[in-house]
Amino acid sequence: MYWTLFLTFVKIGMFTIGGGYAMIPLIEREVVNKGWLAKQDFMDLFAVTQSIPGIFAVNISIFVGYKLKKLTGSIICALGTILPSFTIILAIALFFNHFQDNVWVIKIFNGIRPAVVALILVPCINAARSLHLNAIQLIFPAIGALLIWKGGVSPAYIVLAGIIGGLVYSFWTKGKIKKASDLPQK
Secondary structure, eight states: OHHHHHHHHHHHHHSOOSSHHHHHHHHHHHHHHTTSSOHHHHHHHHHHHHSSSSOHHHHHHHHHHHHHHHHHHHHHHHHHHHHHHHHHHHHHHHHHHHHTTOHHHHHHHHHHHHHHHHHHHHHHHHHHHHTTOOTGGGHHHHHHHHHHHTTOOOHHHHHHHHHHHHHHHHHHHHHHHHHHHHSOOO
């Protein structure tokens, strides 16, 4: 079982380009199809790992490993996720000066960019579907993305605005509920 866990997360780490969000569809397919987690449990885990510090692909692997084989499983899954990226980054760092101006290397990186965008967009769409979000609820994230992309606004300001907006919305809905409960019952 340990070897299966390690190889599964090595495969995830090796064959996903674009980092954490790009890994989500592959992690979901591997973990859910093997019966290690139910789809809803995976979505809950996805939400939790976004809210804790660290690379959430590694955080997910740690949670899955711990669920299946406790501490040893979490260490093996984390190593499996990290090892391919570490090895690739190390190799790039050692040889980058020799290839950084190579036309083919530049073309390869330029060709990878659209694929990475698609790999990041797919989990976002899947998460929106799983949460049953409607078009109105997607307006603010779209505005935030446009402000970052076209407006050059710092993502920190977008996150801060989201926190403030969430608090205002929570207090507003709480006030509406309170007012409704204060109405006399017939």
